[in-house]
Amino acid sequence: MKTMIPVFNIKRQNKEIGEKLKKEIEKVVEGGLYILGPNVGEFEKGFARYLGVKYAVGVASGTDALSLALLACGVNPDDEVILPANSYPSSFAITAIGAIPKLVDIEKDTFNIRPSQISRVITKKAKAIMPVHLYGQPADMDKIMVIARKYNLKVVEDCAQAHGAMVKVMNKELRIENYGRGNEKSNQSALENWKKVGTIGDVGCFSFYPTKNLGAFGDGGMVVTNNPDIYEKLKLLRMYGEKGRYNSILVGRNSRLDELQAAILLVKLKYLDKWDERRREIARLYFSLFEEEAVKAKVVLPYGASNVWHVYHLFVIRIKKRSELKKYLEKYGIQTAIHYPVPIHLSPSMRFLGYMEGDFPESESAAEEVLSLPMFPELADEEVKKVAQAVIKFYEKS
Ligand SMILES: Cc1ncc(COP(=O)(O)O)c(C=O)c1O
Structure with a gap:
């Protein structure tokens, strides 16, 4: 599609x-x-x-x-x-x-x-x-x-x-x-x-x-x-x-x-602050749409500490069954991306550093579970809602 x-x-x-x-x-x-x-x-x-x-x-x-x-x-x-x-x-x-x-x-x-x-x-x-x-x-x-x-x-x-x-x-x-x-x-x-x-x-x-x-x-x-x-x-x-x-x-x-x-x-x-502000608004909308406890149990949302001003270059959720969700969203015309599927130490080009699988467990599990949802200032509220609805529907079914 x-x-x-x-x-x-x-x-x-x-x-x-x-x-x-x-x-x-x-x-x-x-x-x-x-x-x-x-x-x-x-x-x-x-x-x-x-x-x-x-x-x-x-x-x-x-x-x-x-x-x-x-x-x-x-x-x-x-x-x-x-x-x-x-x-x-x-x-x-x-x-x-x-x-x-x-x-x-x-x-x-x-x-x-x-x-x-x-x-x-x-x-x-x-x-x-x-x-x-x-x-x-x-x-x-x-x-x-x-x-x-x-x-x-x-x-x-x-x-x-x-x-x-x-x-x-x-x-x-x-x-x-x-x-x-x-x-x-x-x-x-x-x-x-x-x-x-x-x-x-x-x-x-x-x-x-x-x-x-x-x-x-x-x-x-x-x-x-x-x-x-x-x-x-x-x-x-x-x-x-x-x-x-x-x-x-x-x-x-x-x-x-x-x-x-x-x-x-x-x-x-001149537009940077306005665009960053819109990214934060989109993030807030995603947060409110994923508000329900049952959804939150399955979709880990970005963490926003109170002492930082996050500008949401990417809106990255953390989930199980990532490849299934990615394919499901694609079927509904929703594109996603993965930043990044391989941690540095497991890249073939970086083998010379001498690290092994298991050396950085949090980075390794993030590489398997992160998914970037659509995020850019011109994204419409309606589109954000469609993305969230599709994600929620996937987890309701599975
Ligand atoms: C975190 C991070 N560091 C460095 C770079 C490298 O920037 P550039 O692509 O402009 O060389 C990028 C861009 O992909 C990045 O996201």
Whole structure:
């Protein structure tokens, strides 16, 4: 059957803002400057302001953002970087620079790294922790920062799925000054101690892959930091290590956000809060539709802690009989996805890390039970209801 309710659909967003985007794209084409021009600079400033951070550097992808951030933090080949065992895409940013992913299991409820297990994997080779704010839900940054400071590790936040997500920071040391606020909808006192993800660790990394909460028309990424040394290093690293044209002082690479993507992202940045708010509204609707006790017993809903502002990049339920449900929903024209079916240590490419099945039980059971339901800002309430009804019907029958 033809898919009627997609898990994600960019065309509806294009319909809403397509004309504005076309105008900006045309301007870039006519301007004739396609790499590191005014749009990239303006978007870097705008994004930094939105997050409340001093510096931002546009790069070619989220993976590159993470790799370059690690390099700028002094991570070398064979150094170890600690990350959650379920965040499949993040691991490739570590191996890309010859560093070693050191895995930690996840919390059952949030799917994020379990802080209480981090210190056991820290060796002399450990250089950084990479918390991943998976599905749009912030990781437990308070605890992670305490561990990082104790062992002198850098913290590189993977915010690829969490543009605009916030954490209520309890640790006094972390409540440092904010450099701006993008969140005009809430009053200042209510926002006290709330920080956007990406601004808590040493560096924050974002992806603008088209499906993300803030997505481009191709690949793109951003690294943000309050540290001027890291910032200067990042600017060198993204362009051959050049300090001035053809004066390469550091072994760098070519990884730049391009002008077209920056112009598109500048338009979309204005909508980010509205889109995140709509995602949260859709999540609330799903929650209310799955309210019944009998359903709740079979469908584990996303966990929303009170000290985080979840931006629901994905709406991930946890269920038994996943493949049957997936097929059943497909039959009714409802598309779903799995993020991710394989934990890092069980990927054939990562066998060299030497882990075995059973090493990270929570990540392994999540890989077998998670299912992403349709979630994007343009999804209609009626569609959400149809999805929920179909899921409920499946479990009533089985
Ligand atoms: C959590 C996470 N980290 C890293 C990445 C990599 O980003 P990109 O696809 O822009 O390289 C992604 C995107 O898939 C992601 O979801």
